[in-house]
Amino acid sequence: MRRDYAQSVLLIAASIIAGTVAWSGHVALLPVALTFPVLWTLARTRLTAAFVAAGYFLAASRGLPQGVATFYASDLWPGLALWLCASLGFVGVHATLWTRSERVRPFCYLAAALLMALPPFGITGWAQPITAAGVLFPRWGWWGLLATTAGLMGLVTRIWPAVAIVLSSFWLWSAAFWTDLRLPETWHGVDLELGASLGRDTSMIRHRDLIAMVMAQASGDARTIVLPESALGFWTPTVERLWLQALQGTDVTVIAGAAIVDAGGYDNVLIGVDSGGAQVLYRERMPVPGSMWQPWRPWLGASGGARAHLFENPIPTVAGRRIAPLICYEQLIVWPVLQSMLHDPDIIVALGNGWWTNGTSIVAIQRASAKAWARLFDKRLVISFNT
Incomplete structure (x- = not known):
């Protein structure tokens, strides 16, 4: 029991770090968001999966309470309320679709990603790991989006270490040859x-x-x-x-x-x-x-x-x-x-x-x-x- 508790705490802490680093505003760090599906699949209970999702999402959107307070010239409470309410969709979808079955888990994660990408859940679908496709597979277009989706599904399977190594290799290759975006002439x-x-x-x-x-x-x-x-x-x-x-x-x-x-x-x-x-x-x-x-x-x-x-x-x-x-x-x-x-x-x-x-x-x-x-x-x- 104590070991399970310690593992859950570590997973939640790791999800908070992943959300903070990936969504720090540096485009090269976006692939850190791909840590989230690994942490989600390592959760041993649905409750732990919910807390992992909450930790990631709340860390990624951590600027919202202060921003709302500034916008409305008020204290932090309205912003905190909006911050927590916005997380309900992300947490609810990922908690509901979490499963112990290794066979269906990739399809459950794909369903969660699609639900958070499209309305109505996609209306508050921030911090989507799929955004990292532009860093992992620059100029690949729709093929890059497909490859990233396949990678995300692979990260929730038993072979996730091998998938992570492959994606990390693309990340390092992209970082080594990264060039500034072209500006349109005139x-x-x-x-x-x-x-x-x-x-x-x-x-x-x-x-x-x-x-x-x-x-x-x-x-x-x-x-x-x-x-x-x-x-x-x-x-x-x-x-x-x-x-x-x-x-x-x-x-x-x-x-x-x-x-x-x-x-x-x-x-x-x-x-x-x-x-x-x-x-x-x-x-x-x-x-x-x-x-x-x-x-x-x-x-x-x-x-x-x-x-x-x-x-x-x-x-x-x-x-x-x-x-x-x-x-x-x-x-x-x-x-x-x-x-x-x-x-x-x-x-x-x-x-x-x-x-x-x-x-x-x-x-x-x-x-x-x-x-x-x-x-x-x-x-x-x-x-x-x-x-």
């Missing part, structure tokens, strides 16, 4: 440090400052300038006219985040603006659950909150390129990027407004995830964040 992503004021300061002075910054960026070779989520604030006819007038007579295209508000709520969108006009390029498929997307509001007879356009508009076209947009939260989950990759885009465009994550690794994790997916599918990547 495209430039702008990082801002405007804090909480971005998207909330809707004055003409702010817009003119952004326009001046765009023109400064376009003075070189850049012709398509990407600004962060919420950069344009509320998208109104007045704001549209201001930007159209500023871009008249230029060959500059601006892609920027904005919000379109109506009586029922709002859409978190990407706007494309050039001298020929403005258009809504993309409506966010998965806004942040809880703080932005609040599907329970209509049931309570209330309006407001961001709408989720789950499987809509995965590949808009702008400046002659087909792009895969990932706004903020979409970089942390699996299905939005895979849906976009089905359409073979030219560029991944990853935006965020992460001022509220100050002091956490959330933005670094988002960047690492976007880089991993871009590397896996050999796509060019443009990143633009506000902090």
Whole structure:
């Protein structure tokens, strides 16, 4: 009994370390997440498997309580509550599908991975080990995704040490020959440090400052300038006219985040603006659950909150390129990027407004995830964040 207890404690401790290291914001460390299925399969009871899953998930998402507290200017308790609630899906799925049967265990883990990759469980399906495919098998595309999936299934079998050695060999090979991601020619992503004021300061002075910054960026070779989520604030006819007038007579295209508000709520969108006009390029498929997307509001007879356009508009076209947009939260989950990759885009465009994550690794994790997916599918990547 004492030996079983000690083993359980060690497995839980190892899962916490794995979640912390893998999701530290360094793309090269993402394969550490593949430790989780090994620890899950070594658990001797369903309860231990649940605690292993909880340790991994809570460690991987450890920045959430502090981020929520900053966002709402409150104490840690709301963030802690959201942190624990978000873990229920991951823990519940992996605890339910844990089994002693070695024959069916790989298929149970595959089922758990699929459930956490797709809605509804995939809505909070953070910290997925499959994200490491871009580090293990760069440029392999869908074959790399398949190979990683097969590796994950192998890690929950009796031959997991041999599978781990093979995957580690690919990891070391990738690290030895890792090169920086290619940037699209004439495209430039702008990082801002405007804090909480971005998207909330809707004055003409702010817009003119952004326009001046765009023109400064376009003075070189850049012709398509990407600004962060919420950069344009509320998208109104007045704001549209201001930007159209500023871009008249230029060959500059601006892609920027904005919000379109109506009586029922709002859409978190990407706007494309050039001298020929403005258009809504993309409506966010998965806004942040809880703080932005609040599907329970209509049931309570209330309006407001961001709408989720789950499987809509995965590949808009702008400046002659087909792009895969990932706004903020979409970089942390699996299905939005895979849906976009089905359409073979030219560029991944990853935006965020992460001022509220100050002091956490959330933005670094988002960047690492976007880089991993871009590397896996050999796509060019443009990143633009506000902090």
